[in-house]
Amino acid sequence: MAPILSASCAETIGDMHPRALLDACAELVGLALKFDHPADQVVSRYFREHRALGPRERATLAETVYTVLRRKLLFDHFAPSGSGPKERRMAILGFHGPRDFLKSALSDVEKRWLDQCDAVRPDDLLDRHRHNLPEWLVAPLKAQLGDEFPALAESLQQPAPLDLRVNALTDKRADVQKELGLAGIRAEPAPFSPWGLRIDGKPALAKLDAFARGAVEVQDEGSQLLALLLDAKRGEMVVDFCAGAGGKTLAIGATMRSTGRLYAFDTSAHRLDALKPRLARSKLSNVHPAAIAHERDERIKRLAGKIDRVLVDAPCSGLGTLRRNPDLKWRQTPAAIEELKAKQTAILQGAARLVKSGGRLVYATCSVLPEENEAIAEAFGAAHPDFEVRDVVPLLEGLKVADARRLGAGGGEGTRYLRLWPHRHATDGFFAAVWQRK
């Protein structure tokens, strides 16, 4: 079984004194544990306010905070037996770095306490201290996964791999793989997505030529598969209804070979703004971003019945992304999910109006909860007899996705929906359903 507390084996961390680095970790852990803002925002704000921090110190700070958030129940259990401020105890338990380095920042009492915590065997812990999930989330996951639940829980406590999507408009995956290799970055083709490369480690990518010229974007392999499933073709009219910062928009635009018209709608103009620099790098000229007021916006009414393919990447709990956003399991609530369900239903219904006869509609989330996934899809299907459900697995097979059967779930054959899980597929947790308008 994996050790409970993690420690990397690098020798030193940047130029900072171990005590100062641990103090900074404790301060940042304290800020993140207030849960006033998403953890990634708390961390980036801290970095902006502490510009002198070097890249290695930043990596230690971020990973320490994320480890504390990932293993919070376990650390809450260990913390009372320690001494000093709670955030310092949590930062010690989650510290991402060599044990010797950490210990040089600790008092003798703290060292003894840490050794005691290190000595606890996973088998001696309660379930909740092993899975580190809120109880309201445990029940629906166990109901879906049974014996596989511990494997999922463990995978959700690990960092996600770094996946890239190669821009199919401008580059071939094998060429980019070679180019990255020459820059000292090891990349392997991702198992399912034809555009995916999985990177070894977390190298800095922003300065690479491949990144600057738009040959690659950072994108989880699961997200790539959602864009692939829309199967948008040259010259079509396509809508990415909840485009956000356009991760999937860019992938869809490339499958259309930069032809036709691809509308990127979102209610957040701010998120769409983040699409603009990515769009400039991508060389796509078929994307039309537009902020809409809501899913019944005038613009939607004008396009009703005219669109070949519509992707609804719905706002959701994000509980499939806990490897990247571990704070979500502590910030999300059943009441918030109730509100999301109403939103998902309304958005799917609004977006469906756009689809022309014979056109395709894809509903997707990055949630692992059936109530945001199968339940929404099935209610939509029942209320819209003019939409015929299409099994996802044969569609993926037609798109040459290797091992597509492993990605399906639901329906009599287990082929109806796309269902991705971190422990099975090494992607975030994703869902997708597909319909064709009769």
Ligand SMILES: C[S@@+](CC[C@H](N)C(=O)[O-])C[C@H]1O[C@@H](n2cnc3c(N)ncnc32)[C@H](O)[C@@H]1O
């Ligand atoms: C899951 S995120 C989209 C992520 C994006 N597709 C990507 O690949 O990066 C959901 C998006 O839905 C947007 N949204 C929320 N309500 C909406 C509505 N009524 N109509 C359209 N978009 C909406 C949110 O602003 C958010 O950007």
